[in-house]
Amino acid sequence: SNLRVLLIAGGRSGEHEVSLSSARGVLAAMPHPTDLAVIAKDGKWLLGQAAQRALHTGSAEEGEHAFPPPIEWRAYAVAFPLLHGTLGEDGTIQGFFEILGLPYVGAGVTASALCMDKDLCKRVLAQAGIPVVPWVSFYRGDPVPPLPFPAPYFVKPANTGSSVGVSKVKTDQDGREALEEAFRWDRKVVIEQGLEGVRELEIALLGNIYAEPSVIGEISYQSEFYDYQTKYTEGLAHMRIPARIPAELEKRIRELAVAAYRVLGVRGMARVDFFLSQDGTLYLNELNTIPGFTPTSMYPKLWQASGMRYPELLDRLVRLALS
Ligand code: ADP
Ligand code: MG
Ligand code: MG
Numbered sequence: 001s002n003l004r005v006l007l008i009a010g011g012r013s014g015e016h017e018v019s020l021s022s023a024r025g026v027l028a029a030m031p032h033p034t035d036l037a038v039i040a041k042d043g044k045w046l047l048g049q050a051a052q053r054a055l056h057t058g059s060a061e062e063g064e065h066a067f068p069p070p071i072e073w074r075a076y077a078v079a080f081p082l083l084h085g086t087l088g089e090d091g092t093i094q095g096f097f098e099i100l101g102l103p104y105v106g107a108g109v110t111a112s113a114l115c116m117d118k119d120l121c122k123r124v125l126a127q128a129g130i131p132v133v134p135w136v137s138f139y140r141g142d143p144v145p146p147l148p149f150p151a152p153y154f155v156k157p158a159n160t161g162s163s164v165g166v167s168k169v170k171t172d173q174d175g176r177e178a179l180e181e182a183f184r185w186d187r188k189v190v191i192e193q194g195l196e197g198v199r200e201l202e203i204a205l206l207g208n209i210y211a212e213p214s215v216i217g218e219i220s221y222q223s224e225f226y227d228y229q230t231k232y233t234e235g236l237a238h239m240r241i242p243a244r245i246p247a248e249l250e251k252r253i254r255e256l257a258v259a260a261y262r263v264l265g266v267r268g269m270a271r272v273d274f275f276l277s278q279d280g281t282l283y284l285n286e287l288n289t290i291p292g293f294t295p296t297s298m299y300p301k302l303w304q305a306s307g308m309r310y311p312e313l314l315d316r317l318v319r320l321a322l323s
């Protein structure tokens with residue numbers, strides 16, 4: 001293939017290490033010639049051998065090149081920003097590629113920004129008639145709004161992923177620590193009604209605006225909720241693919257996911273996550289436009305179970321970026 005790909009991993013967000021482990025999987029399987037650039041935690045970039053070293057170490061504190069790094073952008077057919085969270089998944093680097101005129105894998109500026117902001121995303125989804133868990137949002141310095149639902153509730157930074165900064169506040173607990181933690185990550189926080197005994201169902205979508213849905217998977221775990229440690233410690237979370245759910249529920253998840261993708265204008269891919277409450281109510285929790293991407297992550301595994309292997313999935317994403 002002569003489609004040269006620039007893979008960008010790391011980043012300044014709380015999900016720097018997650019991104020680097022996804023990048024190891026992508027580099028090993030990408031069916032196109034691929035160069036790696038790593039964004040260190042200080043925001044500076046590492047290129048060539050230095051990027052490879054960061055990949056092997058699994059994290060990079062300091063980079064060498066301030067933004068914009070000396071990359072010959074025109075040498076690449078496609079950029080693949082495999083960056084989670086702030087400055088990677090939120091539309092910012094996508095805007096840079098737009099200005100460069102360099103095609104890139106995944107959602108564009110607006111869809112990326114909307115899917116990153118848990119408050120704005122829910123507003124758009126609710127307006128489109130897609131069920132979301134009741135929530136309130138407010139900025140640092142605002143008085144905490146009255147909660148239109150009882151505890152337990154979840155406190156989250158509006159713009160993070162991987163459960164970074166997310167806490168559950170139970171009935172007899174004081175929420176101040178949870179708020180402090182969430183405000184460490186963002187100026188805007190959401191408080192959501194906590195669903196007890198929730199089932200977490202996930203589906204992978206692929207396509208530009210019009211998405212093809214995968215089979216559905218389920219995540220289960222022993223911890224209080226699907227927190228960072230549970231997500232990234234081997235053996236703490238269990239994936240069941242396909243999820244054991246009735247056919248009508250499967251159909252409804254597919255329809256809601258495809259509708260949400262279209263309403264938000266997502267291109268490339270998204271992993272769409274649902275909550276099924278104990279009383280059988282289905283809610284769309286969130287869309288992740290740059291989901292975890294190691295070969296054993298949910299997104300690639302859902303496609304594998306749907307008949308698409310990891311290298312083919314990567315090829316599809318590169319081609320979707322070009323079309
Ligand atoms: P992130 O983008 O960081 O993954 P989520 O909104 O998906 O943030 O929340 C992380 C996890 O917290 C979820 O996977 C789930 O386990 C738990 N959680 C979040 N919101 C709720 C809720 N309203 N009710 C029950 N559990 C929740
Ligand atoms: Mg997320
Ligand atoms: Mg999530």
Ligand code: K
Pocket residue numbers: 115116117161286287288289
């Ligand atoms: K998201």
